[in-house]
Amino acid sequence: MDIKKLERVDETVWRIPPKGKMRAPVLIFADEELIREMDDKVAEQASNVTTLPGIVGACYVMPDAHWGYGFPIGGVAAFDAEEGGVISAGGVGFDISCGVRTLRTGLTREEVEEAAEPLANALYASVPVGLGSRSKISLSDKEMEAMLEGGAEWAVAQGYGKKTDLERIEEHGRRRGAMPSEVSAYARERQRREMGTLGSGNHYLEVQVVDEIYDPKAAESFGLKQGEVVITIHCGSRGLGHQIGTEYLKKMQQAAKEHGIELPDRELACAPLKSKVGQSYLGAMRAAINCALANRQIITHWVRQVFAELFPKAELDLIYDVSHNTCKEETHVIEGKKRRLFVHRKGATRAFGPGHPEIPQAFRSIGQPVIIGGSMGTASYILVGTEQSEALSLSSACHGAGRAMSRNQALKAWTGQEIVEQLRRRGVIVRSPSLRGVAEEAPQAYKNVDKVVRAADQAKIAKLVARLRPILCIKG
């Protein structure tokens, strides 16, 4: 990104002042190196977002931002329904409520490594991954309805996991206000055989070791111990979310036109929150959030079954589950006044600071865990929301690494077999149905996640707690 186009606020905050049709500024959180590496398209897309009606504050851009569809990935924007504010399907993304959850095992690295190969095989056999895999579950119309209403709460009632898991999920595992009636027959059909599937692309199931602790107090309250093994699951709302995203991207083109909203980019298609299409999308999107939460809950259950078989003493407790493709109704303090806002986080994680009532009692005084997924074979991180994140970024932080290289470039640069062997030498076992998929998702094709989290920490939008290194990766 051309640094000359930005005003430097401080070491890690950059501003694009409102000009032309912009109704608010853009604020980018990144160090100078990340800013220089960032695509110019990010600035253009974030500026476009600020032209939408009812935007409040700014368009906030996270350190891992890259070029997305209309909204930059790593973009946050809040809208006030009372001021003509809009909701945008592109501002949420195709994979609605894509997110990450981390479970602790209480096992040491040595204990797990002794049985790493059988564990990899058992996990790979238990969790359907990649295209062409089918779930053991097929939902009836009635079950589909209940799942879309109930989310992880529904999954737990069906026997997938424990009641105590729910308090460790955003919105206690169930997004209220979901309207299954707004979810099309197509979206349901696409989901019918996909419950509990991981998907493909950058989605994964990893067994990781806590290899560094930066904040002992926060780590302790999250149950993270150096040298212990955790499990991280990264996936979303599967075919249902993809179909809803597809349908509303189209419907919102029309809606924007009808409401006289000028779109600088077709992908920014949106509808006023108070319009029929806006409300319909909100209801469908919330149902998709529930689908994603139920999906991760079911996978969690299957992972627990595998561990119960191989490591009978292990207790797999959920640390937290965060979504990074959402639009949520939240209360924020803007210029001293409390306001109800609809916050889009596209490739960004909610990061509530200490004391927020949404945070589970066990670590409310510490702050909300923010889970940052790495790419296959690199580190993942756990951060925590800060006192400052509310004022800085409407309590939002980054979500992952972001690609540095296209899939085609990756395919030309190395083979899947080379990557599997490289990772094995580094102590990471990979299981995937496709070597081409492994080549496309190689760690080298991603940005350096270490730099991203350091910038987030330096900018104080979230604080580093622990680093997780993978020892086993199941990839779609």
Add this chain to the structure above:
Amino acid sequence: MARARWDHFEHMADVGVRGYGATPEEAFAQAALALTAVITSVDEVAPRERLEIELENSGDLELLLVDFLNAVIYEMAVRGMLFGKVEVHLAKDHLKASLWGERVDRAKHRPAVEVKGATYTQLKVAQEGELWVAQCVVDV
């Protein structure tokens, strides 16, 4: 003589699919093959089953391309199929397509990735010289 073919174009996070042909129909059909190629080698997909798609044509060829690719993505998803041969027929108010393919065989096709949806990013349907080009980025 214009020759029908397809390719991929670069997009950082995802993939661009592009079809070329002597007519918009050919370009659309080739773009659908480019979509298959995101997942697996087109040559590996045997034309065992045939499927028909019919869509409304509002007159905007670009929006129609996105609708068409999304319809193909939908059929892939719910039927668990891949398509290796595609024919498109365009009329004033509708599009009809025939797709030939087979069920995903994980051992044979080794699917690299699943496509979530076609987007409006870098969307273009246009005649360039003698060739029609139909392209957009697909989210994977």
